[in-house]
Each structure stands twice: as C-alpha cells, then as structure tokens.
Amino acid sequence: MASAFGNLVMAVRGIGSNWLRTLLTMLGVLIGVASVIVLLAIGTGSSQSIEKSIESLGSNTLTVFSGASSSSSSGTKIRNSTLNTASVSALSNSLNDPDVKSVSPVVTTSVTATYNGSSYSTSVIGSTASYLSAENYTVSAGRSISHADVADRAQVIDIGTSVASALFATGSDPLGKQIQLGSSEFTVVGLLASKGSSGLSNQDAVAIAPYTAVQDQLTGESASFSELLVQGKTPATLSLAESEVESTLASLNDTTVANLPFTVIDSASLLSTATSSSKTFTALLGWVAAVSLLVGAIGVMNIMLVTVTERTREIGIRKAIGARRRVILTQFLIESTVISFLGGIFGAFAGILVSHFKIDGVTPVLASYSIPLALGVAVSVGIVAGFYPAHRAASLRPIDALRYE
C-alpha cells in the first residue's frame, strides 16, 4: 500500500505532466470560488450599507406618505385628503400627539445645480429646520435653514459635501455664494457634515432649502406635500407616536384609522423589510456563484476523464506490477482533489483581493463564512468530480489497459 505522502507526490507529478491544461482546469475552480467569495461579499456589503443608511435616517422617525396602504385602500371612498400645512400643525399639537417631537413637511425634486460653470445634478429637499435633526444631518459650517427662512420664503440652502465639492474649487468657501438651481438663485448658508454614501443613495448629494422657497422656485406652488417626516421623542415611544399620528390624521380627515388615506411607515419596519430583501439578494448571488463553481467542477471531471484515458497504459503497467484497485482510485482522487484545492486556494486569494475594490458603488464586505465554505466546496468538488474518472481507472482490466494504444 502506497503511503499517503507517496500518493500525493505521485498526484503532483501527474498534475505536472501537463501544466497548461491543469492551470486552465484550476482556473475554472478558481473563478468559481472567487465568485462565491466576491458575490457573497457584495451581498453582505450592500445589505450592511442598506441597514446603515436606514439607521442614518434616524431610528425614531416616521414617514407619512399620501396614499393609503394597499391593505386599507380597497372599498374605501377616496377623499380629497392631502398632507398640508393643516396636517403639520395638527400633528405638531403636543396635546394630541405628546410623543411627537417634530413634524417636517417634505417636498423633493431633482435639479441641476450650477456655479461658475460647474454643474451637478442633485436632489433638493424642501423642508423646515427640524428636518435636519430628524434625518441626522448636522451643519459643519455656516448655519441650518431656519423657521424665519421658511416664513420669509428665503432662497437660502444648505448643501451636502458632494454638491459642494462638485461646484466649488477646493479651498474656496461656498458660504455666501449664489448657486443656480434651475432658473433660480439660492444662497449657500450652510455646509452639511458628510454622512457617507450608502448602497441606496449618496446621502451627501443633497441640498436642503426652505420648502416654501422650493415650492416657489422649483416645484411650483402647491398646498400639499408628498410626505411628512415625523420625529418621535424616543425610539421606545415610536409606536405610541405612530398611533397618535394615525388618529390625529384620521380625525382631521373625518375618517377612521383603518380607512386612513395615508401610509405611516416607521424606520424600524423599513429596516426589517430591507434586511430581509437584502438577505434574499445575497442568497441569490450565492446561487449564481454556485453555478459557476458547478461549471468548474464539470471542468475538473472532464480533465480527469481525459487524464485517465491518456494514462490508460500507465494504469495497466501499475496494475501489472501489483497496484490494487484502491491504490489507483486514491491516486486519481488525490489528483483531482489537489487540482480543485489549489484552484480553491488561489480562488480564495483572488476573491479576497477583488473584495477590496468598490464594485458598482457597493463596498464588498467579506463574509467570514464564505472562505471556509468556498474551500470546503472546492475540495468536495475535487472528490465528487474525480470519483467517476478514478473509479473508471481503477476498474480497468490490466490486460485491456496494457493493450491500449
């Protein structure tokens, strides 16, 4: 019985007989393993950034959208109910809504901002001062938009770092400068501290102005808002705040909570929805990668079949001088396992390397389980894909193998 080490040496020698072919086979496994690692890292990275961006929305905010949630819309008489200043002041009443800290109307639009020949496409949020704290924006220079600005319909604006760096040369101070939004001019009064980008959107590519000025200059006058951002007093009392908001809006619109023509979403439920969908996404990526690993496995099997055929005579010689079935079986199994294992190791390195780069705006995060998983799968691939060819080799009759030309 040959020793395990002797078998390994023989296997490596066998592999060495045709380096190019062996390398190409390994490449199949390498790509499979690398894509498992990279795709899982992308999945993990994007779900982490989605979670982070939802957390940065503020852990204690509610968003009220106009339009009923699908469950309560059917069979309901649609009223001409909108989110307007009346809704804002009703919700701001601390008697009805003791757990609501602030209510910010939100008007959003997208425009091209230009300054001194530079232009940048950004989203503009029209709101009030409370929006900034509800959304965890802080001002790093200058000042936030104020209640006076809203009342005065002042064309002032706080800009995010992405907007600032796109429009202004490094070193120059954007504060006090007039930037062009569409056909109107807004004065930069504050710079927002960077919140970092997320998988969903770049949170620094924003500009925040008084909603009154945004309606005047950009979206046109309207009595209604697309959404309201409600900040609760504490995360713990957010569900209380939610029911207060719902009942206040119901009585304001002469209806019941069940037939409320608005949808109230809290950030926690948004988070759990996003988390579960990003898990599905990660699993899907994993399956895609598994398919490429399967293709690699077929490559290993194919090459092992070719190798066995090519070395039929050698198998005959080995059998003639006394190699038993199991020795031949082990020899070829070790050979295919070594090929896939090496492919797996290189694939793991390649996967780790590629995961250091930002891919399509997503920063991949290596999933700790993905490397042992991929290597384990690579070794199993070697054993499974090598078994049939090895079995064929071991079952050859010595005389047939020796006569093979």
Added chain:
Amino acid sequence: MIAPSELEAPDHKAIDSTKPEPIIALKDIIKSYTMGGVEVLAIRGISLIVERGEFVAIMGTSGSGKSTLMNIVGCLDVPTSGHYRLDGVNIRHLDDLALSRIRNKKIGFVFQGFNLIPRMSAIHNVELPMTYSGVKPAERRKRALVALDMVGLGDRLSHFSSELSGGQQQRVAIARAMCTNPSLILADEPTGNLDSRSSAELMSLFTGLHDQGRTIVMITHEPDIAAYASRVVVLRDGEIVSDRPQGTSSAVSYELSPSGRYSFGDSGVES
C-alpha cells in the same frame, strides 16, 4: 524464493508431497475472443508444466498465441476454460485484490515495449512495485539501488525513461521485475525493440538470473535469443507443437506428456 503465503489454496496438501509443486501448471487452457460475433480461439487447449529454476523460451509465429498465453500465466488475463496453478495456488476464483497481490509478489514482468512509467525516474520506477507491497521507504531505496547496480545502471538513478536508451530502459524494467524477489520472471519479447548488442547484454542478465536459480519464461521469435534458454516450447495456432530441452545448463529434463505428472484429477481441483 518467496515463502509460501496465505494465498495458497487449502488443496495444496493433496498434491504429491515428495515433489515440490511446479511453479506453473497449466491444464487444458483455452482462451477465446469474440470479435464481431465471430469466436476466435487464441489458445486451444494448452497443458504445460514449468518447474522451479527453468528458463523456458516460448516461440512461434506472430499470432500463434504467445502473448495471450503469457498474459494468462501472468494473471493479467483469465482463461476461458482450463486450470492454472501458480506456485501451488489455484488462481481460478481469486478476486482482483488477490490477483494484484500475486502479480506484485510472485511475478516480475518484462515487456517488449519496456513499459516504464514516464515522468518517473529510473529509481522510482524500480521502487514502485515495492511501494505497492508496502516495503518501507529506506528498505525500498536500498533494494532498488542494489537492483539497478546489478543491471549496470547505478549511475542512472534519476534519469527519466525518455533519457535512457532502449537497452537501458529494458534493464530498468528487469531491475523492477527483480526487486520484489518474485518466483517467476515473465518476459514478452524483451529484445524485440533492441539492437543485437543490447540484446546480448540483456540476455546475459537473464542468464545471470537463471544461474541464481530464478524461473524465467521468455517469449521470443528469434532463434538466437531462444538459444539462451534451457527449454524451448513452440506454439502454432494456439497449440504446443514442440517442447524440448536444450543446451547444457541446469535444464530440468522434461517429457511432454498430456496426462502429466501433476494430475489435476487427484489434486482436489474441480474439473
């Protein structure tokens, strides 16, 4: 010579105990191949006894069944019918594992095409059968060195077969065949691919092995190669047409008798 092993059949004792068992005892061996629905008889009823220490040359024209016979004797192939005892062991119902052990321990092969494993150095080729029989690496190396030295290749240990001449390759093959200390050396046209000088060198090696008391069965179609043997068996169309001792060496005198001294009838082997 190798000690009697666990492979020996229980019916061993049924044989006349005053005489040692012959190394090869073939009785009514038939081998047929079916090709395209037509049955071809490659061996049509051969009975042959080879005693220990004999050097037998098997001659015959191409296609007369020499290789087929040797493959059966070497346990590489099984006869269609007939009985075969190798070194006292009835090989009839042995499984793959037992047959590979017999090939490993009792038989050393030398082929016309050398049949060394490419991409393996001379010494590794010689060590391989010992690897399969579980000889420890140090012992393996020692025995391989002795064997290669004996065939005059002590300075070519790490050469690959592609770096050796035909004669040298065949000498490596002989070293490989010898190093397990087999009861029987089987050679199928060992000089078939060699020039006359290499052939002569090789035959002197075989003669040396024979003088040491080894049993050799060698196929050849060259009369001057057959002349080294102590006995010549001639085949034609799958049958023995002549079997005679020759030369002055330690030939065991043998009379061709189909009924044979080693009757299978009273040896307990089913007929």
